[in-house]
Amino acid sequence: MCPLLSFDDDCFNLKHFLDTQDSLWDLIGPYYRNDSSGFVPYHLRDINNPPAHLDDKQKSNWIRTAQKMQKNYQNQQQYPAFYLPTSFYEIIYVNKFTTTETMQKLIDHVRYCLEFTFDTEGERSNNQLALIQIQTIPQQLPCFVVLLELLHLSSYDTLIFVKIKQLFQLIFQSKDKLYSWGSLRRELYPAVNYELWEWPITSQIFDVQLDFSEWYKWALFHCKVYGSLLLQHNVINYVRSNTNINSSSTCTCHEANPYRSGEKWGLQDALVYTCQLFIDKSMTISYWAKGLDPHHSTLSITTREKMLRYAIYDCFTTTYLARPVLSTWTFQKVKNTNVIDLFQASSSSSASPSLSSLPHENNIIINTNINPQI
Template identity: 35%
Template sequence: MSLRSIPSHLRNPDEPPPSLSAKAATRWKRNAKKALQNYDYQQQFILFYVPSLCYKIYHIHRFTDLNVMDNIIIHFQTCSSFSVDTESFQHTSNIALIQIHSIPKELPALVLLIQLHHLPIQSSILFQKIKLLFDILCDQNKTIYSWGELVNEFKHATSFSLFSLPIPAKQINLQNEFFMWYKEVPPHCEVCRPNDDVYVTTGPSMFCKCNQSINNDSIRTCSLQNAILYTTGCFLDKSQTENTWSSMLDPDYTTLDSEKLDKMIHYASYDCISLTYIRLPLTQRWTFLQLEKTPIYVLLTDSRSILVDPDLDYISDAECSPSFTLTLHDYKQRKGGAHSRRSIAARRQRNVIRNRRRRLGRYRCQLIRYVYRRFSMKQIKEILHQLQIRFIHTKWEGNNVIIALKTQHLREQYQRQLPIDIFDKNNYYSQHRRT
């Protein structure tokens, strides 16, 4: 058993639950090790950062406005390259989210979060427009960057009828490109560098040439997080990898907590933005010095015809591009904020006060329904989800359930939509007969 101290919010990889099967225990240990590595990186390195001015996020689902879709389609038609990633829920075959980052001629780029479990019906105009987006993406004249083989990312999404395999577009696996680039731009540290003129990486020791444990197989299958860390010296947060990606992520329609939602959206967006960021250094075999001196608009735009938006001129390189010379202290000064300077006890107290205030306003807009005694809260929530009731919280009050909603408009809409007797005895037994 490891003697190192494990933070209380993390799992110990050496202590899986005894009730798990051998396969589940192996998966549990792997995820626990990844979470622990993510925590270690977070303590040592500065956060990978791209200014929000450089991109716009759009949520694609059954409520997306048609005019918004038209503007996205026009933007996609002007782009020749894209970065793509996917997220799954519980199992890799249960794909729930496709992230696409456009690589335009001028910033800002677009980040699309396509929520596969919340698509419109296939006969709708909106679905046809979403399908047109994929037709443009997969066109033979386009280039798609991914981390790993694109077919492995997309093969479980064909059942949604948005595209078919094989994909005609040119596909570039940046994981393979990283392996080739790594061999041409070898890493060095203070110990193994041959002379003072050679760049010294700020990445972890696992990338060092003098570390004998490293081998070609481990680099060939290197994670995106480690590749970003090695190339930029920055930490790409992967703490949200295991998550409920089948949930609605649009802030206007979700039932997720706002703090958790922000983290999930940030994670999903940065997974494909980071691919775009390192695509030129890897495919064109840049040196570290070239990457360090290249402004961010070059990294995030189509290098064949770069047109710089005048609004971006005021963004300095130090602000836009993660610099190899930045220290953790410098980053904290730039990020700043009173919250980061508070003690742990003060943060906890502030969070308690904040949560109390949020709870006070939780039930301003609510519905009350009588509930038969055999109904569980889990069953009630399942029925609400089936009826597409966008609630934010539920609680018991005697024989009734209180359903909290975001707005008065939703309350008026659901007052008509949700029957008064939806949770009575007759409906309970009719539910059981169906199941």
């Protein structure tokens, strides 16, 4: 959750300007002026011609941000949006205004869940952890999407705070599975001082991003060559040991890995390349401290709705990809699976070999005894 833009306070009087923008979308859109038409849309920025008053570091940040926004716009034009019917989920805002009845409803729901997807967002003004998103994966939909607004919590001695701690006691049991895109411990560690849960977390943590590249290589290779032999151990071991496989020559329905060796996939790219669906990443750098609860947020309605969609769909996308990646599904199986099945807990664990169950140095099950010092 690192800021993409960095400006000195005295640079072209930008501090006031930045403080008035709700999101990266607001910033990059009107930032670069065109004499003939007023403002240049973010996706039409000339990345080779950043504003002259910026220093080298600022220009580099400006160019990188413009590139990200151009890519976001291009993907938006090319692919349909990833969408879940609102009947599939219920959003729960957890802050000092949450009622005890709502918290008890959430706790009762979580008691029967063993799988959860996590994400976090950092406040744009200071990069402080501001929002924790938790999506439940129940036996039957609807799931709950919990939006924990850390900067708007009640005091320690309130019943609501006690209920929140009770919620995390249920979620962070050793039998539970937690999914994330990126290191969950690294993202949650800044919240330890809130005393909402015991540290270290003892649940099983699966970083889907960590294994995505290997799975994608496996799926590309298998897609054309191995047909009905996809789940044999020797196939999986061969793909992992053969680093010279030219993935682009083995599959015609999916594009080759665009990343260099060792690079981690972005969540948007992972969804686009796997199933040709789009999630909007333009709200990544936003003022999350202003809150998403519609009854108490100080954001404009339009901005709040964009940020809300971004926050919940980052969780949804990780959930959508988790089972295919961790259970070594083929592209065809992903395509033929009803989306409902990916958002409900599986009735039985698969006996098929998977990339995550085989030993390798980047095993996604992180040692829960490690106490990270970040």
